[in-house]
Amino acid sequence: MATSFLNRSSQPLMQPPSKKLKGVGASWKIFQTENLGREGKIFGLQDLFARDFDSKSNANNSVKSNGRDSATSTNVSNLSSNRFYTLRLEHRIGGPTASHRNEERILLFRSDKPGAIAKIIYSSSLPDGAETELNVARPRSSSKSSECESGLSSAASAAQAKIHVLDVKAPYRGKDLGGLLFSEAITSLKSKYCNPLDEDDDDADGAANISESSGTESDGASSKKLSGMKRRRTYDVECVLDAEEDTSRHGKLVQFYEDLGCKVKSSNRIQYVNNNDTETYRKVPMRIDLHAYRNECPTKKERARMRRKKFTHLLSSSKGSFLPIKLVGPLGKLLVRCFATGQEQQLDWLATESPEGIQFCTTHGHLLLASPAGAVYLLSPDDQDLDSSDLDIDAEELNKWTHFVPCHISDNEDNEGDGDSTSSQVSSSNNDLWVMRTCHGTFLTADSLKHTLSCTRLPSFWQACGANLSLVCTSDTPPRRHHYRKCWKFQTYDYVMSMRSRFLNFSLGKATLIEALGWIDSFPAHPFHSWSSDDANAVKEDTGIKSSSPSLRTLSFIMAETAREEGLPDWVQLVALLHELGEAVKVLDPTHTGDMADSIYDWTISSRSRVVGCKPPQRATFSEYRHLNMDLEDSRYNTDLGVYEPHCGLQNVSLMWTGCEYMYYLLKHNRSTIPEEGLAMIRYFLLGDWHEHNEYSAITNDDDADVMPFVAEFDALRRRVRLKSVDCNDLSDEQCSALWDSYYIHIAAKYNCDHVFNW
Numbered sequence: 001m002a003t004s005f006l007n008r009s010s011q012p013l014m015q016p017p018s019k020k021l022k023g024v025g026a027s028w029k030i031f032q033t034e035n036l037g038r039e040g041k042i043f044g045l046q047d048l049f050a051r052d053f054d055s056k057s058n059a060n061n062s063v064k065s066n067g068r069d070s071a072t073s074t075n076v077s078n079l080s081s082n083r084f085y086t087l088r089l090e091h092r093i094g095g096p097t098a099s100h101r102n103e104e105r106i107l108l109f110r111s112d113k114p115g116a117i118a119k120i121i122y123s124s125s126l127p128d129g130a131e132t133e134l135n136v137a138r139p140r141s142s143s144k145s146s147e148c149e150s151g152l153s154s155a156a157s158a159a160q161a162k163i164h165v166l167d168v169k170a171p172y173r174g175k176d177l178g179g180l181l182f183s184e185a186i187t188s189l190k191s192k193y194c195n196p197l198d199e200d201d202d203d204a205d206g207a208a209n210i211s212e213s214s215g216t217e218s219d220g221a222s223s224k225k226l227s228g229m230k231r232r233r234t235y236d237v238e239c240v241l242d243a244e245e246d247t248s249r250h251g252k253l254v255q256f257y258e259d260l261g262c263k264v265k266s267s268n269r270i271q272y273v274n275n276n277d278t279e280t281y282r283k284v285p286m287r288i289d290l291h292a293y294r295n296e297c298p299t300k301k302e303r304a305r306m307r308r309k310k311f312t313h314l315l316s317s318s319k320g321s322f323l324p325i326k327l328v329g330p331l332g333k334l335l336v337r338c339f340a341t342g343q344e345q346q347l348d349w350l351a352t353e354s355p356e357g358i359q360f361c362t363t364h365g366h367l368l369l370a371s372p373a374g375a376v377y378l379l380s381p382d383d384q385d386l387d388s389s390d391l392d393i394d395a396e397e398l399n400k401w402t403h404f405v406p407c408h409i410s411d412n413e414d415n416e417g418d419g420d421s422t423s424s425q426v427s428s429s430n431n432d433l434w435v436m437r438t439c440h441g442t443f444l445t446a447d448s449l450k451h452t453l454s455c456t457r458l459p460s461f462w463q464a465c466g467a468n469l470s471l472v473c474t475s476d477t478p479p480r481r482h483h484y485r486k487c488w489k490f491q492t493y494d495y496v497m498s499m500r501s502r503f504l505n506f507s508l509g510k511a512t513l514i515e516a517l518g519w520i521d522s523f524p525a526h527p528f529h530s531w532s533s534d535d536a537n538a539v540k541e542d543t544g545i546k547s548s549s550p551s552l553r554t555l556s557f558i559m560a561e562t563a564r565e566e567g568l569p570d571w572v573q574l575v576a577l578l579h580e581l582g583e584a585v586k587v588l589d590p591t592h593t594g595d596m597a598d599s600i601y602d603w604t605i606s607s608r609s610r611v612v613g614c615k616p617p618q619r620a621t622f623s624e625y626r627h628l629n630m631d632l633e634d635s636r637y638n639t640d641l642g643v644y645e646p647h648c649g650l651q652n653v654s655l656m657w658t659g660c661e662y663m664y665y666l667l668k669h670n671r672s673t674i675p676e677e678g679l680a681m682i683r684y685f686l687l688g689d690w691h692e693h694n695e696y697s698a699i700t701n702d703d704d705a706d707v708m709p710f711v712a713e714f715d716a717l718r719r720r721v722r723l724k725s726v727d728c729n730d731l732s733d734e735q736c737s738a739l740w741d742s743y744y745i746h747i748a749a750k751y752n753c754d755h756v757f758n759w
Helices: 045-049 055-061 067-072 144-149 177-194 202-214 219-226 252-259 300-312 395-401 478-490 493-503 513-522 533-543 552-565 570-578 581-588 590-599 623-628 659-669 676-684 702-724 733-750
Strands: 031-034 087-093 103-110 116-125 159-168 237-246 271-274 280-290 321-329 335-338 344-346 349-354 357-361 367-370 376-379 403-413 433-437 443-447 452-456 461-465 470-474
Touching: 045 321, 045 403, 045 461, 087 177, 103 177, 116 177, 116 237, 159 177, 177 237, 177 252, 177 280, 237 252, 252 280, 335 376, 367 395, 376 452, 395 403, 433 470, 478 623, 513 552, 513 581, 513 733, 552 570, 552 702, 552 733, 570 676, 570 702, 570 733, 581 590, 581 659, 659 676, 676 702
Parallel strands: 159 237, 321 470, 335 452
Antiparallel strands: 031 403, 087 103, 087 321, 103 116, 116 159, 237 280, 271 280, 321 349, 335 344, 349 357, 357 367, 357 403, 367 376, 403 433, 433 443, 433 461, 443 452, 461 470
16 A cells, blocks of 8 residues: 655655745736826826727727727727716806806816717805805904804805706716715705815915924014915805605605715605606605804814815816726725714725826715725715824825825736737727825725725735726736736647647656645645735735745645545546646756746646637636637638537537646546546636536537536536635645645545556
């Protein structure tokens, strides 16, 4: 009986490699990171979202190309033909089109065409007998206490305002643009009636800062400067509106306004109106009360808050344009913690761009803020009143904390020269990877367990989708994309035939399977998640989580033990233990396979496969790289059948040359008695297009349908185990030896897998 590979008395036939070998791309830093976009400027909204932008509304007006032309003709820096546009707000007062006294309009425009796509119309007036000029310089009282106790709090009546129209055109609904217009109108009314200070008076504010912070001037001098501040009388505002809704939206519009802070006026009756369009509408009277600022002696922090609020509203922003977007994780829209309450909320965002980067705000003026400690908060305008050391900063510094700089991660490694004509261009794929860098040198990420936003020193990668305007935090990584790109480039029909000719004569050497298990302890279980030691240390400091990958041997034993715990047949347990052993070829063939794996392309890694010699499915993994595969230009290989007979069965076709494909033929060649279903698991679990999406129907047959459930179940088992083992500790030599000697060696003997194999 064979003994454990850990306790053999004789020398192994091949020396195992030193631990641990370089993974596929040891760090994201080896990939080209592009910090600047068009004309040497920071990447903006167009760079992120122009690809497939507004594809639903433009679908009938565009011609979709395919093949090499569609993949190479355009890059991220040249997307003017995609009808990209941003949105902008415009505030208008009065004018010849006004139909109400003191009418104001806030209009929403697309940047690429005239005509408003949404609007809010409102009017307002002062109480009877009130001052007609709001911005009035008021003399300073000789008594400080009398100034603070008089004036605002004694206002006898409120200003009146009414929302006459709030309308968003049908194609643009569902993005809370109505909420944006309403919030901007309310902000405008507050600024006009409720704020006692002239926010544009920077000189006065500077004088206040001198008097409160420097302590170098006398009280008399500081009082003289403060007396020059422009103050104005403030008023409460009663703003009314009618929520007019038809029977199909009964209650929805009222709820919309209630979410914005309005209340139904119980003293007014609901009116029912027929507009001669066969529909009956009801008008629900509603109101929202805006309260004036009551303190005529604002502190330094209160004045700073008023200044900081200037950049939280889009109308007063110099950035001008924005897009409504979603920040999405694996489970949907990501949560963000409110700075004031600690509650987590799920929100839609408005993204604006400036020379400092991208800023995310809500329709109510809340901002996404990254703190130096790595926390990400939702900061409301009122949050800035809090007595917090984290936010005891000036407006300029706070503005930096709310900006995120997009950096594009190229699919190419630095100095890579693979002959690809597109290697010098930014990829045109919708799945380009981006990182969002903060001013603190950290990166925006999504906590996969808590489903919340945070920042770490090790980046997470985002994919921007122009079709639905979302930034998606993805598990994809530059090493993974690089590997699949190479798969498409190298794995042609001729390449697979040459690899079969080279390796299927099994002349590399002799070794037992248990020796091979010892060798794969040198390879990472998650090669696409491999980081450099510096990266791993940064993650551990930020999160307390070990980020180095466990070994492939550990993953194999964990998967076998999981199959055992779930009561699966012993041959399934054995398949789970052995299916990754194809990577051992890098040890048996170091001068060819090993060197190539380190420098060019590692075919031994288990990655999603496809049939070669016929047309690959459109949904194939990383299909955006299909233009790199020369078989698509060969009429012998670019049809559904290709070189195969109809319904010949997967057993008679050639798959991509992978470690699992090699392992399948190795077991058959060495007379393993593992059932055919088990061998099918090893060969086909990577062929997800077949067992998940029923592709290759032209070449599959009934025999394939019989084994498909076994293959799908094995693939699901493997996925569960890989997720569970991302951050697990390696099994020790003693633990692996005990498992083999006490259990798995007997199953290997049962299925004739305990002898020396020809590799």
